[in-house]
Amino acid sequence: MENQNIEQEVMLTKEDFASDQVVKWCPGCGDHAILKAVQDIFPKLGKKKEDIVVVSGIGCSSRFPYYMNTYGFHSIHGRAAAAATGVKLANPNLSVWMITGDGDCTAIGGNHFIHACRRNIDINLILFNNRIYGMTKGQFSPCTFRGTKTKTSPQGTYEDPFNPGELAIGAKATFFARGVDINPKELSEIFWESYKHDGIAVTEVLQNCMIFSNGVHENITGKDVRDDMQVKCVHGQPLIFGKNRDKGIRLNGNQLEVVKIGENGITEKDILVHDKTTEDTGIHMMLAHMMPPHFPVAIGVIRDVKAPTFNDSLVQVIENEKANSKIKCMDDLLNSGSTWTID
Amino acid sequence: MTAKSKVVALEHVVIRFSGDSGDGMQLTGNLFSDSTAFAGNDFATFPDYPAEIRPPQGTVAGVSGFQVHFGHKPVHTTGDLCDVLVAMNPASIKANMRWLRPGTIIIFDSDSVTEKALEKAGYADDPTVDGTLADYQVVKAPISELTKEALKDFGMDNKSMLKSKNMFALGIVMYLFNRELDTVYKYFETKFKGKDQVIKANRTVLDAGYHYADTWELFTNTYRVEAADLEKGKYRNITGNTAAAWGLMAASEKSGRPLFLGSYPITPATDILAELTKYKNLNVKAYQAEDEIAGIMSSIGAAYTGCMAVTTTSGPGLSLKSEAMGLAVMTELPLVIIDVQRGGPSTGLPTKMEQSDLLQALYGRNGDAPLVVIAARSSAGCFYTAYEAARIAMEHMTPVIMLSDGSLGNGSEVFRIPKMADLPSITPPLAKADDPNYMPYRRDEKWLRREWAIPGTPGLRHRVGGLEKENGKGNLSTNPENHQIMTELREEKINRVANDIPLQEIYGDKNADLLVVSWGGTFGTVRTAVEGLMEEGKSIAHAHFDYIMPLPRNTEEVLQGHKKIVVCEINRGQFAKYLRMNFPEYKCEQFNKVMGLPFTIGELEAKFNDLLK
Numbered sequence: 001m002e003n004q005n006i007e008q009e010v011m012l013t014k015e016d017f018a019s020d021q022v023v024k025w026c027p028g029c030g031d032h033a034i035l036k037a038v039q040d041i042f043p044k045l046g047k048k049k050e051d052i053v054v055v056s057g058i059g060c061s062s063r064f065p066y067y068m069n070t071y072g073f074h075s076i077h078g079r080a081a082a083a084a085t086g087v088k089l090a091n092p093n094l095s096v097w098m099i100t101g102d103g104d105c106t107a108i109g110g111n112h113f114i115h116a117c118r119r120n121i122d123i124n125l126i127l128f129n130n131r132i133y134g135m136t137k138g139q140f141s142p143c144t145f146r147g148t149k150t151k152t153s154p155q156g157t158y159e160d161p162f163n164p165g166e167l168a169i170g171a172k173a174t175f176f177a178r179g180v181d182i183n184p185k186e187l188s189e190i191f192w193e194s195y196k197h198d199g200i201a202v203t204e205v206l207q208n209c210m211i212f213s214n215g216v217h218e219n220i221t222g223k224d225v226r227d228d229m230q231v232k233c234v235h236g237q238p239l240i241f242g243k244n245r246d247k248g249i250r251l252n253g254n255q256l257e258v259v260k261i262g263e264n265g266i267t268e269k270d271i272l273v274h275d276k277t278t279e280d281t282g283i284h285m286m287l288a289h290m291m292p293p294h295f296p297v298a299i300g301v302i303r304d305v306k307a308p309t310f311n312d313s314l315v316q317v318i319e320n321e322k323a324n325s326k327i328k329c330m331d332d333l334l335n336s337g338s339t340w341t342i343d
Numbered sequence: 344m345t346a347k348s349k350v351v352a353l354e355h356v357v358i359r360f361s362g363d364s365g366d367g368m369q370l371t372g373n374l375f376s377d378s379t380a381f382a383g384n385d386f387a388t389f390p391d392y393p394a395e396i397r398p399p400q401g402t403v404a405g406v407s408g409f410q411v412h413f414g415h416k417p418v419h420t421t422g423d424l425c426d427v428l429v430a431m432n433p434a435s436i437k438a439n440m441r442w443l444r445p446g447t448i449i450i451f452d453s454d455s456v457t458e459k460a461l462e463k464a465g466y467a468d469d470p471t472v473d474g475t476l477a478d479y480q481v482v483k484a485p486i487s488e489l490t491k492e493a494l495k496d497f498g499m500d501n502k503s504m505l506k507s508k509n510m511f512a513l514g515i516v517m518y519l520f521n522r523e524l525d526t527v528y529k530y531f532e533t534k535f536k537g538k539d540q541v542i543k544a545n546r547t548v549l550d551a552g553y554h555y556a557d558t559w560e561l562f563t564n565t566y567r568v569e570a571a572d573l574e575k576g577k578y579r580n581i582t583g584n585t586a587a588a589w590g591l592m593a594a595s596e597k598s599g600r601p602l603f604l605g606s607y608p609i610t611p612a613t614d615i616l617a618e619l620t621k622y623k624n625l626n627v628k629a630y631q632a633e634d635e636i637a638g639i640m641s642s643i644g645a646a647y648t649g650c651m652a653v654t655t656t657s658g659p660g661l662s663l664k665s666e667a668m669g670l671a672v673m674t675e676l677p678l679v680i681i682d683v684q685r686g687g688p689s690t691g692l693p694t695k696m697e698q699s700d701l702l703q704a705l706y707g708r709n710g711d712a713p714l715v716v717i718a719a720r721s722s723a724g725c726f727y728t729a730y731e732a733a734r735i736a737m738e739h740m741t742p743v744i745m746l747s748d749g750s751l752g753n754g755s756e757v758f759r760i761p762k763m764a765d766l767p768s769i770t771p772p773l774a775k776a777d778d779p780n781y782m783p784y785r786r787d788e789k790w791l792r793r794e795w796a797i798p799g800t801p802g803l804r805h806r807v808g809g810l811e812k813e814n815g816k817g818n819l820s821t822n823p824e825n826h827q828i829m830t831e832l833r834e835e836k837i838n839r840v841a842n843d844i845p846l847q848e849i850y851g852d853k854n855a856d857l858l859v860v861s862w863g864g865t866f867g868t869v870r871t872a873v874e875g876l877m878e879e880g881k882s883i884a885h886a887h888f889d890y891i892m893p894l895p896r897n898t899e900e901v902l903q904g905h906k907k908i909v910v911c912e913i914n915r916g917q918f919a920k921y922l923r924m925n926f927p928e929y930k931c932e933q934f935n936k937v938m939g940l941p942f943t944i945g946e947l948e949a950k951f952n953d954l955l956k
Contacts, residue, residue, distance in 0.1 A: 050801050050802070056808075065806050070804055071806075072805070072806035073644065074808025074810065075808065083643055084644060085637070087644040087645065087647060089641070089645060090649065091799055111634060111637070115632075318624075322624050325624030328625075329763070330589075330596045331762065334763075335760060337579065338579065340577070340578050342383060342573045
């Protein structure tokens, strides 16, 4: 309910949200753009600076809170979701943003991640996915593609990766979006949608690590391929993409397929119209699943459904109990039930 | 009361109600406790039930017990050897042989002896006839048959009738101790309100047991324990885990900081979580997390956000929380961690008590990560220990570990109800909004604590985390000198807590030949054993430590001037090691036991006598 609690119009600029700390990510790292996108959108939230908390785990991305001029908590590896849950439950009026990476979130923090999704705690979770452990210098993560050679997989990995979108939606997340680091304007728009959403909002950002997985998203974000390898999900709009806007995603039976408009009698009407609000996870799951080379990657807000949030539910139970209980303070409780007096 | 037998006055009595898991022994014990409260005795109780939920019927593994220790004098323990054993089947005798003393009265349901029951209990022959119980006074009563007989006009089936046999046994015990039956009647009337037939049936069986004991002159004597000389006031019966939960709630109310508990179920600590979930009416946010780590991490998040934050666990959970405790040390946030200890290592003995997490509590973290460790001494005392843990945590901006144990947690005691106004104040160092000079690691000179700057407060935005911080400003720092300074500051901050806790008490002559040292849940048995020897004129004194890290500042004085020091604990000598490390010039002998059981008074007395020779 955070967005309904704006007490006053707060006029802030993006500079208001930059801390005095020197940003120490590698030059050219995708993290810079994500930071910019967040600092861009925060002034527009209408939230006072002191009512925003940025919580993170461990890894390159998790240094994020130090660069934000808000309240910030840099926790320990994998546990950001648990800490953020505590922050939000302690004060539901705060806007809580959680920063995590693919290692932090889907390996050591996997349990907290799925349970934060399931509970629908109202936090904005930004998952920087560079498909590698950067801070420990280049080991494979649960999001590294099969066969990738890394420091700890010199012969190539022999395990399949998670797709964070499938993981989140499978764990009952009510919001899932995906963006790319080289398009901060689009990211800002996604973060705005994330903020507006009541409940867990997971945004996966395909982020490039210049040093250990450079180019890992090139087949999606490269200038030459991006129009053909990204399909923008806009609620109520057909899923059309391609340099010439002539390709689309069609639902054929129970499967998605890429079709060319104008070929084999296919018109725009055949293209699947995106509905982010449908409760059924089926199509959202299929959209999140799409990967090159046979499919473009779905970008934008894939899922955004309404469900009771954990924090609101807790507040409600507390209010009900307060209203219905005769015990109003500790003296009442201490003297309640079976007691006896010695005089 | 028309007792034909002689009434003998006793100082204190231990009764153990024991039967199969389905025999209702917990209820029987609780009802007897209620009448004990009504009689004005001091008392303590301990439920002893199997770890399994539905263990095989009639076996030793399936025996469920409830012990009541009550007295005319102060009762410090839940009792060890029993004066009366109520045994509803052969397995209950087998399971409790360890707890019998010569002369123990065993009230036994003689109808329970069947070939099958003996076999299940592991007896070749009836122990009441083959001489196994020759040292005890066995009172055989056909409890099952007489219960059915009493209920024959109620039109109940066999199974339903037998469910009431515990009330027949209770009637016998009530007679034996010259108790009024009113408290039990009252219970029936409240519990079965509107079900007159059920109330009547239970009353009938209870009365039948009482009159049977009287008419058949089962006992040569009956007993009376006079009212204890308890301080005036209002009392209630409370378990250690409930007391801990209530102590936390009291500290929250006193400090004005809302209570947040992040926890995960684990035996024997779960009841604190369960208890706190009941009090949403008092604004308690009790959160059952997905695992132990999420329990403490959510609490740390809540502590950062201004809550009086708590996590509760037992040994294995404390291990899982280690890294997060280090984070709480580093971020210098208030946090209470309650460890209700059980037998270890690993899964160990989940339902049995031990004191073997002490060194883990003191040192089980990476880095130099000092925090405060205090221990509860009794079930009712858990209220004050939890309150104190919260006070220290909030006033000194530090995590505090409170050590309890399974016996304290599940055991219950008489608790004199405090008035909230009488409890010590709790004033956390809250940072002032819009303080232009605010710095996250600015410290006050006296206590070296940093301020608590709570999200939502204007003008105090700051970032904290697990990385080393520059003293004062709180920016990230890998500067070598700064790490030295910060490490020493974190240590000194904890050391200075010693100036905010009471001096160590010594019970008895401060120059006694033998100083008995103990800590935590062994208080009652050790104190009782020491008192016994003192009455015999032995030169013995007792120092029981509630504060472990830091130790009270007069600890060395307490250790001085004795011929011998013996440290008694339910582990392999962890506190003894700790004392030797801090005070190498004093020789500490050890008395240890690791059987998942508390000390018995007898074994302590024997050890002390030996050392006094």
